[in-house]
Amino acid sequence: MRDLREAEALDLTRTPGAGVHKSYYAMHHAARAVLLRTDGEKAATKHGSVIGRFGQIAKTVTIDGVISAARDINRVYDDRFNADYTTENITTEEDAAACLAKAQIFCACAPRHSVSTLAEGQFTWAC
Numbered sequence: 001m002r003d004l005r006e007a008e009a010l011d012l013t014r015t016p017g018a019g020v021h022k023s024y025y026a027m028h029h030a031a032r033a034v035l036l037r038t039d040g041e042k043a044a045t046k047h048g049s050v051i052g053r054f055g056q057i058a059k060t061v062t063i064d065g066v067i068s069a070a071r072d073i074n075r076v077y078d079d080r081f082n083a084d085y086t087t088e089n090i091t092t093e094e095d096a097a098a099c100l101a102k103a104q105i106f107c108a109c110a111p112r113h114s115v116s117t118l119a120e121g122q123f124t125w126a127c
Contacts, residue, residue, distance in 0.1 A: 003029060004107050012096040017083035019096030023103035024080035027073045030110035051077055069109060072102040 007022035028047065031054045035043035038057060044050045051074050058070035076099045083091040 001026065001029075001107060004103055007100050007103060010096075012093045012100070016093050016096035017089070017091045020076070020079050020083040020091055020099045023096070023099040024073075024076045026103045027076055027106045027110075030107045031073055034110050047077060065109065069106050072106060076102055 003022045004026035007019050007026060010019045010022065012019045028050060031050050032043065032045070034057070035050060035053055039053070044053045051070075054073060055070040058066040079091070079095060079099055083095075
């Protein structure tokens with residue numbers, strides 16, 4: 001959760017791109033934690049694979065918030081890519097604040113998920 005704490009500490013008016021970057025990486029690491037519990041050593045590591053696998057998991061459950069979380073990580077990934085790799089400074093404070101809010105929700109919810117709880121019917125995404 002270091003990336004989330006660092007995103008929260010940033011002055012988004014001065015460094016909105018850094019806020020988007022850190023927010024995405026907080027979500028990425030939280031999603032990876034879910035996949036490690038779900039898929040073990042074979043868990044995806046690359047950005048697109050982590051996002052894709054998390055999306056597959058989200059489609060298997062009917063709990064409010066999980067599909068939304070899968071969409072959020074995908075959107076924040078796109079925002080991070082633009083913030084990190086575009087030559088124009090197009091990331092705004094509002095963009096960064098929206099990404100941070102999504103990361104805070106995602107990171108609060110993600111640690112509760114694993115496939116074993118899915119199999120037992122005890123899946124929780126408490127957000």
